[in-house]
Amino acid sequence: MRLSTLKTSARRLRTLMLREVRATLRDPFTLFVMITVPLGSLLAFGFIVSTEVHHIRLGVFDGSSSELSRRLVAELSATDTFDPVIFRSRLEVEEAMIGGDVGAAVVFPADFDRARLRGGVGDEAAQIQVFYDGAEPVLAGNAEASLRGIVESALAATAPNAEGAAIVRSNGIHATVRPVFNPTLDGRPYMVAGTFGFVLTFLTTLITAISIVNERLTGTYDQLQLTPATPLEILLGKMVPLGAVFSFDLLLMMLVAGVFLGTWPEGSALLFWLVATFYVATSLALGLVFSATSATAAEAVQKTVLSSIPLIQLSGFIYPVRSMPTVVGWVSQLIPATHFIEVSRAIYLRGEGIVDLWPEILIIVAMGIGLIAMALRTLESRA
Amino acid sequence: MNERALSFIRNVLAVAYKETMLLRRSPVVLGAVVAQPVIFICLFGFVLSSKPANVDWAVLDQSRSELSRRLIAEIQASGYFHPRREVDSYEEGITALKRGEVLALLVTPVELARDGAKGQAEVQILLDGADPIAAARVGGYMRAIAAAVDTSAGTATVSRTAGRPVEIRQRFWFNPTLADSHFLLVSLAGMLLTNLCLSVASFGLVSEREDGTWEQTLALPVSVVELVLGKLVPDVMLCYGVLALAIIGPGVAFGIWPAGSIPALVVLTLPFVLATLAVGVFISTIAESVAQSVFISVFAIMPSFVLSGVMMPYELMPMGPRWFGALAPLRWYQIGLRRIVARGGGFEDVLIPMLAVTVMFAGLLAMIRMRTKPRLG
Numbered sequence: 001m002r003l004s005t006l007k008t009s010a011r012r013l014r015t016l017m018l019r020e021v022r023a024t025l026r027d028p029f030t031l032f033v034m035i036t037v038p039l040g041s042l043l044a045f046g047f048i049v050s051t052e053v054h055h056i057r058l059g060v061f062d063g064s065s066s067e068l069s070r071r072l073v074a075e076l077s078a079t080d081t082f083d084p085v086i087f088r089s090r091l092e093v094e095e096a097m098i099g100g101d102v103g104a105a106v107v108f109p110a111d112f113d114r115a116r117l118r119g120g121v122g123d124e125a126a127q128i129q130v131f132y133d134g135a136e137p138v139l140a141g142n143a144e145a146s147l148r149g150i151v152e153s154a155l156a157a158t159a160p161n162a163e164g165a166a167i168v169r170s171n172g173i174h175a176t177v178r179p180v181f182n183p184t185l186d187g188r189p190y191m192v193a194g195t196f197g198f199v200l201t202f203l204t205t206l207i208t209a210i211s212i213v214n215e216r217l218t219g220t221y222d223q224l225q226l227t228p229a230t231p232l233e234i235l236l237g238k239m240v241p242l243g244a245v246f247s248f249d250l251l252l253m254m255l256v257a258g259v260f261l262g263t264w265p266e267g268s269a270l271l272f273w274l275v276a277t278f279y280v281a282t283s284l285a286l287g288l289v290f291s292a293t294s295a296t297a298a299e300a301v302q303k304t305v306l307s308s309i310p311l312i313q314l315s316g317f318i319y320p321v322r323s324m325p326t327v328v329g330w331v332s333q334l335i336p337a338t339h340f341i342e343v344s345r346a347i348y349l350r351g352e353g354i355v356d357l358w359p360e361i362l363i364i365v366a367m368g369i370g371l372i373a374m375a376l377r378t379l380e381s382r383a
Numbered sequence: 384m385n386e387r388a389l390s391f392i393r394n395v396l397a398v399a400y401k402e403t404m405l406l407r408r409s410p411v412v413l414g415a416v417v418a419q420p421v422i423f424i425c426l427f428g429f430v431l432s433s434k435p436a437n438v439d440w441a442v443l444d445q446s447r448s449e450l451s452r453r454l455i456a457e458i459q460a461s462g463y464f465h466p467r468r469e470v471d472s473y474e475e476g477i478t479a480l481k482r483g484e485v486l487a488l489l490v491t492p493v494e495l496a497r498d499g500a501k502g503q504a505e506v507q508i509l510l511d512g513a514d515p516i517a518a519a520r521v522g523g524y525m526r527a528i529a530a531a532v533d534t535s536a537g538t539a540t541v542s543r544t545a546g547r548p549v550e551i552r553q554r555f556w557f558n559p560t561l562a563d564s565h566f567l568l569v570s571l572a573g574m575l576l577t578n579l580c581l582s583v584a585s586f587g588l589v590s591e592r593e594d595g596t597w598e599q600t601l602a603l604p605v606s607v608v609e610l611v612l613g614k615l616v617p618d619v620m621l622c623y624g625v626l627a628l629a630i631i632g633p634g635v636a637f638g639i640w641p642a643g644s645i646p647a648l649v650v651l652t653l654p655f656v657l658a659t660l661a662v663g664v665f666i667s668t669i670a671e672s673v674a675q676s677v678f679i680s681v682f683a684i685m686p687s688f689v690l691s692g693v694m695m696p697y698e699l700m701p702m703g704p705r706w707f708g709a710l711a712p713l714r715w716y717q718i719g720l721r722r723i724v725a726r727g728g729g730f731e732d733v734l735i736p737m738l739a740v741t742v743m744f745a746g747l748l749a750m751i752r753m754r755t756k757p758r759l760g
Contacts, residue, residue, distance in 0.1 A: 029675055037682055044686045047704040048695045056698070097556060099732045100722045103698070127552050134558030135725035137566050138433065139696045145523050174505045174530070177522040179512030180480050187515050206681070210674045301677045308681075309422060318694065319431040319563075320517060322438065328430050346483060349513035356482050 012229050016237025023211075024245060030207065034245065038199045038253045045195045046188050046261050048318075056143050058082040059093040059105035066113030072128075075154040076106070081146045097133060104132045104143045181266070181349060192263040193348035194317045196253065197341035200276060201283050202308050204246055208238070208287025209300040216291075231379040235372075239284050246284075247277040266351030272344065275361055279340045282368035288375040311337050336367045394605040398613025406583070406617055416625060420575055424632045427567035434563060435517045435524070440487040441468040443476050448496035454506065454532050458489070461528055463521070476509070486511045487521050499534035557642070557725050568639050569725045570693040570717045572629035576652070577659055577684060577713050579625055583618050584663025585670070585680040593673060615660065622656040623649075630724075642727035651719045651733050654740040658712040661747035668754040687711035692718075715739040 024030055058076060062069050077084045085102060087093045096102045107129040109115075115126035130147060132140035179185055215221040224234060250273060258264045265272050287304070294300035313319065314328065315337040321329055332338045343360050346352040354361070440458075444451050459467060468485060470476040476488040488509040498504045508525050510518040558565045591597040600610060626649075633639040641648060663680060670676030688694055690708030697708055708714050719736035722728035 029671075033678065033682075040682070040686065044689045044704065047700045048689050098722070098726045098728050100718065100726060100728070129552050129554075131554045131556050133726070134555035134561055135566065135569065135721050136696045136698070137558060137561040137563055139698055140555055140558075141520065141523075141561055142699075174503075176505065177508045177510060177526060179510040179515075179518055179522075180477065182512030182515060185512055185515040185519050190513065190515050206678065210678070214672075214674065301674060301681075305677075305681055306418070309419075309426075313426050313431060319433055320435075320514070322517070323432045323434055323436045324430050345513060350481055350483055350511075352482065 009230075009233060012227075013233050013237055016229060016233060017241045020237055020241040021245075024241065030211075033207070034203070034249055035252070037203050038249055039256055041195050041199050042192060042253060042257055042261065045191045045198070046257075046263075048187075048191065054080050055083050056081060056103040056139065057101060058084045058147075059087055059096050059102035060084045060107075061087045061090050061093045061105070062108045063090070063110040064108045064112035066108070069108040069112055072108075072151060072154055073106075076147070076150055079146075079150060081143075081150070097131065100133070100135075102133070103136065103139055104130065104147060106130050106147075181351075188261055189263045189349050190345065192257045192261055193345040194341050196250075196276060196344050197315065197337050198312065198317055199253065200246070200250070200280055200340070201311055201337045202304075204242070204280055204283040205287040205290065205307070206301070206304045208242060208284050209291040209294070209304050211242075212238070212288065212291035213294060213300045231376060235288065235376055235379055238288065239281060239372075242284055243277065243281050246280045247273075250276050250280070263348065265348045267347040267353055271354060272347045275340075275343055275347075275364065278368060279336070279364060282336055282364070282371050285368070285371040285375040289371070289378055292375070292378040310335065314338070315341055317341055336364060336371075339363050339367070391609060394609040395613045395616065398600075398605060398610055399616040402614050403617040406621065416579065416621065416628075419578060420571075420625065420628045420632060423571055423574060424568070424636060427571060428564050428633070428637050431567060432563045433516055433520075434561075435463050435486075435521050438464045438487065438517070438521055439468070439485045440464050440489065440521075441470050441476050441479050441485045443470050443473060443488065443490045445493045446491040446495035448499075450496050450499045450504065450532070450534060451491040451506075454491070454529060455489070457528050457532055458525060461524060463524055480509060480511050483511065483513065486514060486517060487525065489525065502534065504534045557727075564637065565639060565725070567694070568633040568637060570720055571633060572626050572652075573655075573691075573693050573713050573717045573720055574688060575625050575629050576622055576656060576716075577687060579622060580618070580656060580659035581663045581666070581680040581684055582677070583621070584660045585666040585676045592667075615657070618660055619653070619656055622652070626652055639724075641724040643723040643732075644729040647728070647730045647733055648720075648723050650730070651716070651723070651737050651740075654737060654744055655712055655716040655719075658740045658744040658747060661744055661751060662712070665747055665751050665754065668751060687713045690714070712740050712743050715743075 060073055060076075062073065073084055073086075076082050082104070085096070087096065090107055093102070093105045093107060097105055109127055109129070112126050112128070128151065130144075132143055134140050182189060212221065215224070229237070254265075254269065254273070286307075290303045290307075291300045294303060310331075311317075314321075314324070314332040315335050316332065317337075321332050321338065324332065339360050343357055343364065346357055346360075442455055444455065455467065458464065468479070470479065470488075473490070476485075476490070479485045480488055490507040490509065492498075492505065492507075495504055495506065506529060508522060510522050512518050555561055591600070603610075605613070630641060630648075662683065666679045666683065667676050670679055687708075690700070690704055691697065691711045691714040692708065693713060697705055697714065700708070715736040719733040722732045722736075726732075
């Protein structure tokens with residue numbers, strides 16, 4: 001008796017799945033979206049974070065025209081960090097800064113050389129004035145570090161008896177900084193690992209939401225309710241095929257990230273794929289909840305898009321959770337994407353394995369089961 | 384002639400009135416006009432920052448000298464860090480780094496105090512490069528703090544003799560504390576207007592086509608130009624309302640008022656808003672259903688936010704993505720916004736961005752004409 005129910009149930013499930021696969025593959029728009037969005041996101045997000053500065057336009061006004069100032073300008077232009085632009089007056093430099101034409105500016109006052117050579121207690125030290133465009137804080141912060149470095153080492157090298165610059169340095173502690181993993185501090189792998197979280201949450205939720213609402217509009221959803229299929233079977237009939245398609249999509253993304261962006265997982269690719277596939281199921285369940293509680297496609301999409309704001313901003317995808325106010329940090333822990341992005345970065349960048357990651361993975365699984373249960377209840381209450 | 388002009392204006396106003404009534408009931412507009420400004424101002428002003436804070440770090444203090452304790456205390460006092468974790472061996476520290484438990488590991492050598500007396504003190508800082516932005520900044524902070532620690536305390540001060548040191552005086556203009564919130568809030572208007580224009584335009588047109596009201600409107604005794612203008616008037620007015628919100632909000636809440644010419648800002652916004660509305664209309668001519676159209680516009684918003692430079696400076700991107708981002712009207716608008724709002728520029732500083740968005744608007748109009756002609760004919 002039980003066995004035969006199970007058998008008919010399995011048959012119904014297979015029919016539902018076949019139907020879903022056909023419906024998905026028949027719609028060229030869905031297919032197009034499923035291929036272009038993940039790849040487009042990878043390419044877009046992969047490049048936005050960089051810790052290097054190159055070719056910053058540097059305004060220069062050299063009021064002293066001394067040998068040393070010319071030498072410093074030559075040193076600054078020798079690197080590819082700065083592209084010096086010479087101005088004829090201080091005012092012109094300031095105007096260029098306001099117009100956003102230069103990101104930083106160096107001004108050598110007219111008495112620069114004299115003040116430097118004049119030794120004597122109580123005199124003002126020779127000054128180089130540097131100002132940065134604080135309207136671009138990331139840029140200004142990076143430019144500051146490299147400009148100081150270049151100028152100080154150039155001063156040390158050019159001072160005839162080297163003492164001048166040496167004094168500045170030797171009085172403090174010199175720190176050698178060395179990153180473990182990712183020695184060049186390349187921003188790409190960090191963003192690629194986060195992009196998986198973004199795509200697998202946003203795209204899956206949106207596609208599920210739209211697919212159900214479309215069925216509602218064409219009336220096939222009501223027909224589905226009339227078949228002997230139970231809510232659980234309908235749920236699985238939606239989730240398994242879509243999950244399989246996304247799981248394939250995931251492989252495609254991993255390949256593109258590796259081949260075009262040079263980012264392969266440091267840790268186990270298989271573990272990543274398994275966790276990510278389970279995570280897809282979680283997002284699919286969320287999409288089901290959104291669509292089951294919305295009357296129109298517009299409403300479902302609206303819900304998904306509104307939920308994407310906290311997803312992008314609070315999950316640590318671009319701005320780190322650690323820098324958020326404490327209470328907001330707690331809120332971000334309630335978002336499944338936060339945990340998935342953490343796991344994704346741990347596997348991709350630090351090569352961590354299941355031994356280190358099981359608590360995080362457990363949280364993702366628990367949240368996933370919760371969401372699937374919620375989706376099931378919404379479907380049951382509507383049946 | 385005069386009669387004609389009057390009827391033209393009357394028709395435009397009539398369509399505008401009908402559109403305004405529709406907009407009032409649209410949930411999309413409510414979301415974009417009411418919810419988003421509040422959410423964005425809160426997020427940008429209070430929550431998001433790439434500045435390191437609450438950084439977990441570990442110390443392997445092999446020196447155990449007065450100098451090393453002073454260095455550690457100085458770093459701790461900087462306010463960027465959580466209370467440190469003491470490790471007993473190099474391996475223990477590396478493991479903590481590898482597990483992502485700490486972002487930085489400070490290693491002081493046994494001979495630190497001795498070298499310090501000679502003016503050659505060196506320490507090592509190991510960073511978790513898996514988080515490159517935070518690592519780069521934390522490394523910089525720690526290095527600067529270390530450089531400022533006076534190793535010669537107690538011993539004779541270093542004599543300042545031959546060849547005076549050159550002093551580097553530096554200042555950050557426009558945003559002296561280099562706050563990220565300043566960077567994000569300045570471009571707030573650009574983000575809100577992009578969201579609003581794309582959703583209004585792409586959503587409105589397709590849903591009219593689905594409901595069949597588009598055909599009805601075409602049957603009205605108004606010309607296509609009157610129809611399009613009438614549709615644009617309420618949208619553009621709404622945009623100026625959102626612009627006012629985006630200026631007043633950060634001003635009242637965070638004291639970030641535009642430093643430059645407000646008339647220039649008002650003028651610059653018009654071609655930008657028109658170009659972005661045109662993008663939305665173009666999307667709706669491609670899409671077959673509301674769902675598709677919203678889908679496309681959502682995924683058009685994403686790259687334009689990312690690549691235009693509103694969230695991260697575009698100057699740091701490699702040339703390919705950088706040029707691609709120049710195709711988004713938002714890129715040019717945010718350049719203009721930063722020049723006017725942050726740096727206090729005027730008309731002459733935003734001529735190029737204004738020209739760029741105007742050219743984009745013209746190009747999009749031509750593309751829309753090409754797409755819609757057969758349908759209207």
